[in-house]
Amino acid sequence: MAEDMDVAHSAEASMLERFPMRDEDGEIRAEFVDQITRCIKANDTPFLRAVVAELHEADLGDLIAALEPDDRVSLVEMTGTDFDFSALNEVDDTVREEILEELEPETVAEGVRELESDDAVELLETLDEEDQEEILEKLPPSERDVLERSLEYPDNSAGRRMQTEFITVPPDWTVGQAIDYMRDAPNLPDRFYEIYAVDKAQHWQGAVPLDVLLRARRPVPLAELIDEDRRRVSVLDDLEEVARLFGKYNLVAAPVVDTENRLVGVITVDDVVDVIEEEADEEIKALGGVTSDEQLSDNVWTIAKGRFNWLLVNLATAFLASSVLGLFEGQLEKMVALAVLAPIVASQGGNAATQTMTVAVRALATRELGASNAFRVVLRESMVGLVNGIAFAVITGVAAVAWFKIPGLGVVIGLAIICNLVAGALGGILIPMVLERVRADPAVASGTFVTTITDVVGFFSFLGIATLWFGLE
Structure with missing residues (x-):
């Protein structure tokens, strides 16, 4: 040592x-x-x-x-x-x-x-x-x-995350005056990308990027360089909207103004990266029914308590799905193969629904999915469910016949899988959209509802078709 x-x-x-x-x-x-x-x-x-x-x-x-x-x-x-x-x-x-x-x-x-x-x-x-x-x-x-x-x-909000250290100059200065001011000022921000022109009451006048400033001659008036249309945000703007603004317009910094258009702060790209990471973390946790504030350093009791409520909701929906099996109790007793194969139908529908739901939740979060393209996206996902349903109907039907030596069983499970994959695709896209419309978080609640739909539709379609096909009573 x-x-x-x-x-x-x-x-x-x-x-x-x-x-x-x-x-x-x-x-x-x-x-x-x-x-x-x-x-x-x-x-x-x-x-x-x-x-x-x-x-x-x-x-x-x-x-x-x-x-x-x-x-x-x-x-x-x-x-x-x-x-x-x-x-x-x-x-x-x-x-x-x-x-x-x-x-x-x-x-x-x-x-x-x-x-x-x-x-x-x-x-x-x-x-x-x-x-x-x-x-x-x-x-x-x-x-x-x-x-x-x-x-x-x-x-x-932008006001909570903004940095209040920034550089302001009068719009009637020259480039040389602005540069000399920055050289002599004792308390400049650690890093900055532009300077801002304001009037005596601190009202926003425009921005001058540093690269534009440093390329200009010293006698040039700042008024000739000021970008009055520089994109800016309000102190009350949601941070998700600010992050989307940065991504859409390739910003590295954005001035923040109050309700009276006075410059009060600036948000930089490093803050936005943190926001994006936090939102992605919350969405991933929400899709799994985990609270957004759960941390790896939390103790066992805190984590268990945070996950309990959503597991309780899942239990209730699981009983709902199981009740469908109870409706066909007699048929299940007569043909064991139905009980063996029913979970396969429900599982395939659940997996397909999760794929669609993941894409839908992400698209809603990034504003890529809205009223203008909703019908087209819903139709596309339905067709994807149908195409995959037909493909897996053939695969699963052949496997079921080879397993149980009952020719009609292949047709039954094939039709059921087609029904459930289409239902899963529709549920995976429509449920998040409905939740978004009623201002609920699609990432939090979608999983449980979508899984319930695929379980109920899967069991009901499989056992219902089997009842009709085999004439079981």
């Missing part, structure tokens, strides 16, 4: 060159985590400070997640001002809350002061109001006011 420390403290190479964090697959090396843990236990503050100072915020977040809960807090406290608090936005909400609750408000406040406003708001918004207020009280009034205003905007 002592030999490791001597090597670590050598200035011949960076700390991460001597102690690589990741392996060739990009995963965190267990040896690296063990080394950090040993240094925390040994109170080796110089080593920890040197490592933390070299880590990117995302890597630091991964390291925090890999440590034991007690060691996480110790790492933050021991590294002091070298710790980048934006790394806490890279970990699960549960982990972040646990760390912030253990730290002194003064420590958190000092860390928040080093962050850009959007990162600071993201850090604070997961805390309850009492903890937020306790931390905000430790900040200077001007900084506190900015964060409080941002926290007052609705969740998932």
Whole structure:
């Protein structure tokens, strides 16, 4: 251990060159985590400070997640001002809350002061109001006011996620004046892509991209370069709509204005990437009946409680599907093959419906599916269900005849599969569309309803056709 420390403290190479964090697959090396843990236990503050100072915020977040809960807090406290608090936005909400609750408000406040406003708001918004207020009280009034205003905007709004650090200039300046101002200004944003022209009351006048600014001669008036039609967003715009705007128009930054058209912030592409990842995460979880706030770091009771309600709904729909089998109890007793093959029909319909539902939910989320093309898409999915239904009817029918040596059974199961795959395609597209129309989340509720439809239609069509075909009573 002592030999490791001597090597670590050598200035011949960076700390991460001597102690690589990741392996060739990009995963965190267990040896690296063990080394950090040993240094925390040994109170080796110089080593920890040197490592933390070299880590990117995302890597630091991964390291925090890999440590034991007690060691996480110790790492933050021991590294002091070298710790980048934006790394806490890279970990699960549960982990972040646990760390912030253990730290002194003064420590958190000092860390928040080093962050850009959007990162600071993201850090604070997961805390309850009492903890937020306790931390905000430790900040200077001007900084506190900015964060409080941002926290007052609705969740998932542009105002909540915007960065309040941006550059404004009068529209009557020249290019040279604007460049000189940016060279001399002490508190420029860490990164920016354009400057904004505003009047004395901070009303929006237009934007000048940096590439346009730097190509122009110094005497050129900014008024000649200002893009008055620059796409901008309102503080109340939903973040999903903002993300779609960025994707549609290839934006890297968008100014944010309030209800009186005053410039109050800017949203950059890194924020939008986070929004897209969060929305994708929520949709994937919703399709599986998992709550959006479930985290890998949650305990067993929290996860079980979050999943219970949806499993209860599934149980109720399963009883509904099973009740269809009860209607044909006599037929099932007379021909065991029906009981053996019925789940195949229901399963094929369920799988086909899931495929259609996944495409439909995604298309609704991205606004690719709407009233203008709904009929065409529904017809297309129905035809896909029919084509696949015919193909699998032949395959399953041949297999059923070969298995049970009953020629008519192949026809029965083939017709049932065609019915259920078409029903699954219709249910997979129509149910999400109906839920979207009544302002329910298609991703959350579609799965259970669609599965119920394919189970009910599958059992009923198969056993009903069998009853008619074989004349069973």
